Amino acid sequence: MLPPRFRECVMAYRARVELLYLLGFSLDLVNMFIGTVAYPALAVDLHASVTQLAWIGNAYMLGLAVVIPLGSWLAARLGERRVLCLSLGVFALGATLAGTAPTIEALIGWRLLQGLGGGLLIPVGQAMAYRHCPAAERGRLTARIMAVALLVPALSPTLGGWLVGWGSWRAVLLVSVPLALLTLVLAGAWLVRPSPAPAPPLDWRGLLLGSLGVSLLLVALSLLAESRQRGLGVGVLAAAAVVLACHARTTARSRHPVLQWSLLRHVPLRLAMLVYLLVPGTFIGTQLVTTLLLSRQGYSAVAIGGFMLPWAMASACAIAITRYGLARWGARALLSAGMLLQAVGIVLLLAVQARQPMLPVLAFALMGLGGSLCSSSAQTLAFQSLHGDALLPASALWNLNRQLSFCLGAALLACVLGALSAVLPGRAFPVTLLLASGMTLLPLLPLWRLPAASLSPRVTSHE
Template structure:
């Protein structure tokens, strides 16, 4: 097996572990609530704490990778993830469980950007669309299969075994990394830590994620605006402080790259908005009398269409470039949301078509955006770009859900059509940026032979 395939497999294994923990764990919430006497708010923080740890550690990942080496950091993150999983499984109270979930998120947050950077660095520009397609297929399959697997584990054993079973999987990923990943090359450079930038970045991300959590609950929604404003102010201070720093914790100058900037914008407004749309759609369909099983089955139509889009995107990117794929993806998702908005009776066919259109459009944008983000990145900048990408990805999912749930709460529980209309318009918001994007440089990079690329 080629070395780059081994690196990609280690990364994909870790990525699958992360997704498994996000989606399988939610099935155990009723049992956790009963055994640990947890409230609904505390149950929400089982997920929130994991997401918080996952996001907050990302700014530090680039410095740690440069200081310790990528192989050591990947192996260390897998060990941390496995140990934290065991501690979550043994938690005797909801408070300790939430704390160990935060630690588990820290392990995942180190693995994802560093593993992604190492994997993408191994592939020539023209082959990165294929790698992105495989990554997104994993991102599609694990959320689709893990809730069912989690349900079987909870019924056959207990909720604790969802987390205990992470241990052998994490150890297997650790063993593969130990055997397959090349030893880190000794570096004479000892990068300094931008402590002020790190504190500002972590504070800004913490405040934004807490604001999202507050906005999702009606009882605390009135506090979300103030926390969000404070988070935005802290983010502005961080950007002002780190924009021209040569040793910044994150290389913000990379945002000047038109490809990365457009890709991040697309992820915020297409996959991010779908997250919120799907959340309010569940409530809307319940109001129409659609059962939970039928609503869940609609995601099968979404998943099937997403699989088609991922295959289409990875095969077409090198041939026609990103613009036609992004335009088509935004229009298809917008059309799916508009169709959902116009459904007033629980008819199966229109709902299936709406979800299929959203899956086709959203995933076409996802595979194109993730490929575009890294298409022109040099190997030495891959770590910083991967960290920026993963922060943007996490924020996109959180902010999309918070925005539409807050809008629904502000307009009243029966204003679903207005929320769907807002979601459809937001999906099209990046269209001007896409139309103005010059794809000729991307197509030129894609036509560069791999041998010539390595020598430049």
């Protein structure tokens, strides 16, 4: 409940909350996509191996995944305003220390700290943004979120390349510090101080088991992506499964679980998470496989990167279509069309040949159109019927799933490609791409088994 002095300017306060969330979301995306272009210079300066370079990104994602389950409890204990300010402060500190790190080991450690700070920005800010947005206007909010999710990853590598050329790789890591501090000042000035409220007891056992399980899962995925480490990766993956099973058992018995898995009984949220895992997640893996395929066929790095331009343009069209078409045609139609378009785009890559760029342009455009139809529809679907106290724990589940989707598809397809290259060297790429196309279509099965009423924005459905 807002204080009386804010009741007459709810729209203004809602816009401020939304802007703060989008700034935090931008910080997260910048730090996930800007650093790759700095790796060559960083490797020379800090004498880093390829595995160490990979852990610059992995450590940041690990920090995000570990701290996300704490979001609900910390928000109840400290208040959302304090949590956001604390997160932004830790994020800025981690970025500063990472940008001035003297060794690669120190850099990886500070990136972990930066991820721990950034991990609370997204679920807490997202829950606040959707809570202050009427259900009828959440489609427009999702369109703005997806626009940021499109523009920032597309522009970040260009900005990173310019910063490396103008200064050094350290500038790439330090560039987010001013934006983090600006967001911190705005959060302190704009957000209202909440009334004191009792916080539920923290399920420490569930938190430790969940954090350990997710950490082992991320480590396993990174190991599986490397051919020489796959045996170890399988062992770590088995350990992750055991720990996560123990976490599920502990959570089922807890009155105040650190992650409210019971929210997965909410049909739209469960379906949206599955769609995000298997459609945008599969595209990340497909992009890796396609980059290797196009490189073998003689396409330059500039040309391969240029194929993301039609992807970005088609994605922008998809966001606009979702904004106006979700209420008219429904989530089932848009999700089905999106999956089919991305699957067709992946299949078209089977026919790509050297010096014939129009086919990969068309393929990437179809993947951008289909993938963004699914991701933007899924984002709206996930939160359209959630209200009040359910928003923050649902946001934690959603963002944990989002982080896993970024590495799960890439690790799986890289593993399949590596294994097939050893036994079917001439068919490795086609079979891997066909698998990716099939993975994209998997959510069609549960989507069409659900009654249409369960996907309606006016229905809060449980099974």
